[in-house]
Amino acid sequence: MKLKFSNGESFLFSDLIEPEERLAEINYFLKTELVFDNMKMTVEEYFRYTWNDLNTVHIMDKISFYLSKMPNQRGKHDKALLSKNDEMEMNKGVRWTTKGHKKVAEKARYINFSDSSIEEKISLGLHDTDEFNSH
Structure with missing residues (x-):
C-alpha cells in the first residue's frame, strides 16, 4: 500500500x-x-x-x-489490493455500472469508516461511547 x-x-x-x-x-x-x-x-x-x-x-x-x-x-x-476502479468507488461513494445499455451511478459497495455514522462507529468499536454521550 x-x-x-x-x-x-x-x-x-x-x-x-x-x-x-x-x-x-x-x-x-x-x-x-x-x-x-x-x-x-x-x-x-x-x-x-x-x-x-x-x-x-x-x-x-x-x-x-x-x-x-x-x-x-x-x-x-x-484481494488485499484495491483496483483503480475500486479506489475511485471508495473515494467518490458511487460506482458506475451499465443497465439497459445506459451508464448509471449506483451506491458504492464499500462504506468508508470515515463516512460511517456515530452510531455505526460505536457499534464497530471505532468511537468512544463516553465521547458520544458528552455531545
Whole structure:
C-alpha cells in the first residue's frame, strides 16, 4: 500500500505481512515525523491538524482497509489490493455500472469508516461511547 501526503511525501507498506505486523507498522508510522506548513510534526499530529482535508480522509480510509485485509495467499487473487476502479468507488461513494445499455451511478459497495455514522462507529468499536454521550 502506498500513501501520498499533500506535502508530497509518500510512504510504502508491504501487503505481504500478517495483520499484527501491519498494526505495528502503522503504529510506528504514526510516530514518524514530517514537515507540513513549515512545521515539524508526527504523522498522527498531521492527521489531527488536517482532519477535514479530503486527502487525509482518503489516507485514513486506505489505512483502515489495509488493517482489515489479510495478506495475499499463494495461487489466489490478492484481494488485499484495491483496483483503480475500486479506489475511485471508495473515494467518490458511487460506482458506475451499465443497465439497459445506459451508464448509471449506483451506491458504492464499500462504506468508508470515515463516512460511517456515530452510531455505526460505536457499534464497530471505532468511537468512544463516553465521547458520544458528552455531545
